[in-house]
Amino acid sequence: MGDMTLQLFELVGADAGRPFSPFVWRTRMALAHKGLQAETIPWRFTDKAAIACHGSEKVPVLLDGDKAVCDSWAIANYLEDAYPDRPSLFGGDGGRAMARMLNWWGDLAIVGGIFPMVVADIVQRLDPADAAYFRQSREARLKTSLEEAAATRDRAVEGFRRSLDPLRLTLKTQPFLGGAAPNYADYIVFGGFQWARIVSDFQLLQNDDPVYAWRERLLDAFGGLARATPGYPV
Amino acid sequence: MGDMTLQLFELVGADAGRPFSPFVWRTRMALAHKGLQAETIPWRFTDKAAIACHGSEKVPVLLDGDKAVCDSWAIANYLEDAYPDRPSLFGGDGGRAMARMLNWWGDLAIVGGIFPMVVADIVQRLDPADAAYFRQSREARLKTSLEEAAATRDRAVEGFRRSLDPLRLTLKTQPFLGGAAPNYADYIVFGGFQWARIVSDFQLLQNDDPVYAWRERLLDAFGGLARATPGYPV
Numbered sequence: 468m469g470d471m472t473l474q475l476f477e478l479v480g481a482d483a484g485r486p487f488s489p490f491v492w493r494t495r496m497a498l499a500h501k502g503l504q505a506e507t508i509p510w511r512f513t514d515k516a517a518i519a520c521h522g523s524e525k526v527p528v529l530l531d532g533d534k535a536v537c538d539s540w541a542i543a544n545y546l547e548d549a550y551p552d553r554p555s556l557f558g559g560d561g562g563r564a565m566a567r568m569l570n571w572w573g574d575l576a577i578v579g580g581i582f583p584m585v586v587a588d589i590v591q592r593l594d595p596a597d598a599a600y601f602r603q604s605r606e607a608r609l610k611t612s613l614e615e616a617a618a619t620r621d622r623a624v625e626g627f628r629r630s631l632d633p634l635r636l637t638l639k640t641q642p643f644l645g646g647a648a649p650n651y652a653d654y655i656v657f658g659g660f661q662w663a664r665i666v667s668d669f670q671l672l673q674n675d676d677p678v679y680a681w682r683e684r685l686l687d688a689f690g691g692l693a694r695a696t697p698g699y700p701v
Numbered sequence: 702m703g704d705m706t707l708q709l710f711e712l713v714g715a716d717a718g719r720p721f722s723p724f725v726w727r728t729r730m731a732l733a734h735k736g737l738q739a740e741t742i743p744w745r746f747t748d749k750a751a752i753a754c755h756g757s758e759k760v761p762v763l764l765d766g767d768k769a770v771c772d773s774w775a776i777a778n779y780l781e782d783a784y785p786d787r788p789s790l791f792g793g794d795g796g797r798a799m800a801r802m803l804n805w806w807g808d809l810a811i812v813g814g815i816f817p818m819v820v821a822d823i824v825q826r827l828d829p830a831d832a833a834y835f836r837q838s839r840e841a842r843l844k845t846s847l848e849e850a851a852a853t854r855d856r857a858v859e860g861f862r863r864s865l866d867p868l869r870l871t872l873k874t875q876p877f878l879g880g881a882a883p884n885y886a887d888y889i890v891f892g893g894f895q896w897a898r899i900v901s902d903f904q905l906l907q908n909d910d911p912v913y914a915w916r917e918r919l920l921d922a923f924g925g926l927a928r929a930t931p932g933y934p935v
């Protein structure tokens with residue numbers, strides 16, 4: 468399996484050059500960690516047919532030659548197993564097992580915590596067909612309008628910041644969740660912050676927060692890979 | 702360094718045979734994981750002088766020959782480094798780094814979440830001098846009486862159970878946080894449940910919760926080490 472065969476379906480909005488899914492960013496960072504290049508296939512919410520043939524309704528979907536791997540967690544495990552001679556994403560079997568819980572924490576506390584605060588911004592980044600689909604499906608999930616969900620974000624962000632305490636306290640004694648250097652645990656959490664950064668100018672973190680400094684370090688990682696995708700102009 | 706030199710200061714109440722500190726239980730399980738025996742030194746809250754010479758105000762304190770190691774996280778790292786040929790607590794460097802965050806999650810969500818629900822039970826397990834110290838210091842921390850803190854536990858436990866979602870979802874696809882077998886990530890979290898079980902009969906978990914089944918597996922681990930310390934009769 469050579470690098471040149473890798474292709475990654477990435478969620479984009481109106482601008483095909485700004486992939487923003489938190490889950491795709493986990494995969495983007497994991498690929499960079501492994502030193503792998505993937506060809507980007509821009510994908511939009513309503514483009515279900517493009518990935519249905521690969522057995523998925525969501526991105527990321529990674530194609531490696533004739534193999535399709537769906538779901539960011541499965542992709543991370545696939546990359547670790549298929550490219551064992553590249554830098555490890557998990558740092559051993561213990562790390563792989565523990566990352567499963569950090570992945571759920573990332574889904575619930577980070578993606579779930581950020582979602583209502585940026586949801587009204589996301590819809591503005593989408594093309595018209597996706598915007599209609601997104602509004603309908605997310606308002607059903609939120610049981611309120613996108614704008615109502617976002618209206619309380621100045622208060623909600625305080626609870627969100629408190630929920631970061633396990634991350635914040637960890638970063639007081641080590642620069643990354645992965646230790647001296649980042650690993651997949653960092654990419655899990657960072658994906659959510661990168662998503663928010665691209666779609667919204669809402670300030671999730673205070674500048675003096677250790678989590679802010681950690682996010683800066685990850686924006687700089689891999690030659691500034693994540694920083695190179697700018698936020699939508701506001 | 703031979704096993705026979707290990708000694709562990711363990712917090713006890715009126716009954717010196719029921720060590721109950723959540724942090725000591727992390728160390729007890731870690732020692733068992735490493736196949737190490739430690740001589741128990743029962744210790745009580747007001748017995749500050751006994752451990753002050755080792756530079757600590759809290760237990761666990763582990764003595765290994767002429768070396769004293771304080772704090773459960775430091776002890777786990779010490780055991781991993783001093784006994785590298787024994788089964789690994791972290792399963793590699795990635796696991797050790799990620800366990801730092803799980804340790805904070807355990808401190809905040811588990812120990813911190815359980816504390817107000819069992820605090821009024823703890824004080825009843827202590828001898829008179831410790832009970833007076835405990836009430837004064839903990840009521841200052843809680844800014845209310847122990848009994849007031851516990852009075853709302855029927856409602857508080859619902860939020861506590863929800864806070865376990867990252868653990869619960871992980872246990873749907875693997876039997877332990879450490880994967881197929883338990884490792885220090887499990888002992889971090891389990892320590893809090895074992896503490897609650899010994900000092901209180903309050904039902905933290907519903908019987909059909911995957912977390913309940915996981916706790917049962919850890920009570921059975923190492924020949925039933927944790928189950929062998931019974932809860933105080935109520």
